[in-house]
Amino acid sequence: EAQVTQNPRYLITVTGKKLTVTCSQNMNHEYMSWYRQDPGLGLRQIYYSMNVEVTDKGDVPEGYKVSRKEKRNFPLILESPSPNQTSLYFCASSSSVNTEAFFGQGTRLTVV
């Protein structure tokens, strides 16, 4: 089954404790991205990747890092989480720009 898998689904952490949210897709897609969803703001892009070793900032990249060492994986790293990063996070992949994006189930992160 074609899918984007994120882990964990739910995470509560404390301010400053480094964390990684994993994302993996099995569709051999080149394009992957991370979004955060906040009430009344829709989804905003954090980072994206056009291919292996090619990443770039989206609209809200501050406080986040990403890497793309393999085509299928695109982890999101919060080096020092803060409460304003409490949000619902989605990973997405697509075969190319402007085609349908497939979304993971989401990771609900709470930073206390």
Added chain:
Amino acid sequence: AQSVTQLGSHVSVSEGALVLLRCNYSSSVPPYLFWYVQYPNQGLQLLLKYTSAATLVKGINGFEAEFKKSETSFHLTKPSAHMSDAAEYFCAVSDSDSYGKLTFGQGTILTVHP
């Protein structure tokens, strides 16, 4: 910069009534337009997309949307609402200059009453 405006953060309809969710976009180049649906505790699922073919686009679950360039709109409609349509709906736009980035509207929560 692209932007997407969804008019109405909440829309409530009766079962069997027409569903109309509004979306207006701004884009300096011909856009690609999408509607996604999000059911509770789930990711986003594509309903339909416009990619410069027919202006009336049919999607899944009986939904359709019409691209109107003169109005920069891409409103989503369904003739008869079902209880199962209750969800949050997002309009999104991308274009050839945006490297595939989707710019989303704020979302519209659809409630369907019996």
